[in-house]
Amino acid sequence: MKQPGRPSWRDPGLLVLSTLVEGPRHGYSIVQEVRKQAGITLGPGTLYGALSRLEAFGLVAGLPADGRRRPYRLTDKGRQTLEAQLDAMARFLRVNGHLEEGGLFNAVLGTTGGA
């Protein structure tokens, strides 16, 4: 269960922000990138719920629509928030020893062949 204040890898808002780091994307492209990065398929309701919250808080901004598709870009505030969130996650993993040698995180990365 989600706990307030605890970073979550599966948070749709975080996943959406991370896909926009390299540049603006529209809804379908965000869904594909999230699937590629995290293996999670965001439904349209979940994606636009997250986008509406992120836009309301000024973390992403909509660009002019291309037909029925509107690309979204990361704002400066969104970039800072994403960095702060990733830092919090890294701290969480470090404190719990998962980033140390022999830690769970490195063990998992080793198994999957990650960096």
Add this chain to the structure above:
Amino acid sequence: MTTSLPRRHRLLLRVYPPSFRERYGDELRALAEDASPSPRMALDLALGAARAWTRPTFGGKVEQRQRARLLATILTVFWSWSLVLLALASFSKMVNDPPLPGMRAPLTHAAFQLSQVAFGVSAALIGVGALLYGAVIAAGAWRDHRLRTLLPATLPVGVGLAWLGLSWVLSWWLLHFALGHRVPLPAAVGLVVLLLVWVLASVALAPICWVSIAVAMRRASLSVRLLRPGLIGAVAVVASLVVVVGAMAVTVASLGGPGGLPPNLVNLLLVYGVLPFAAVMTGIALISVRRGLRTNRQIFSLPPSPGAVAGDSQHPLL
């Protein structure tokens, strides 16, 4: 790949709040068409719509977002108030028509009277607000030659008049029956059909009023400056509703002793059922007013409260 959406999915896209559909509707539909429609997607859309209604966020420009938030608060308080009206009417009928023996106790009597007076205050506020906003919307529509914006507001008047007409016809027929006149079978069937239409109209009247008032206010595109007095009125209405619910609770609690409530299940359900219902409606109005006040504070650009995370306590990632 673009596919046409099944009817169920199209219907789910239509149940999103109007402000959400206005901002994201086309994109949401395009994405749903690009992905493969499935029962899982239908569930995702249903949950997304439920969340958009219960925890609304407003995209677009700042002014547009503030307007949408203030309007949502005013309408939510109005809807909650009208449901508390139904609850209080049932409650009053139950305990005071005829008065239960326990109603003579000074505390019970005073609490009951307080609930009536507090509700009267809220009704007066709603009435004044409705008149003022009606006048502002009508004047704006007249000035800008946009009389079409007034059309939704005429719907409840039409349905209300039809309901009154039906009620009159039904009363006449029932009196006819009561006086023992013979009624031919086709007329009796017609009477039953009329009765069904009357019941449907009675049930539909309140939702028609709610929806048409909401549509008229949205179409009027009232500015933040015009919506702010409505927010102040909404705060006063919610304060009155809190007093109403509190007084109802004291009435019920003081009626609970010997000689109080008649001990049959229906009476107990009616009396104790309407109280939580009224409390929940007041709670919903309270939450909405809190969100409206937060938006109002942002309009005046007051500094955020100490310890706020990234400028807001309702951070989307927390």
